């Protein structure tokens with residue numbers, strides 16, 4: 672390989688929001704990489720249908736738009 676033209680390719684510890692952690696190699700500059708979904712919790716690999724909300728994104732969306740729980744039940748009483 673040519674010198675000084677390649678990025679550093681080092682071990683990186685990847686930590687998923689589900690708690691799974693593994694080590695891979697990457698040119699990523701930091702030692703720790705946080706991800707939201709991995710092969711341990713993604714529905715494709717688990718075979719389960721579920722909302723992938725391990726990082727609390729659905730809750731944050733509901734708070735942002737003032738929604739509480741599953742909004743469909745509320746609509747009947749209002750109209």
Ligand SMILES: [Zn+2]
Nearest residue numbers: 687689709712
């Ligand atoms: Zn995961």
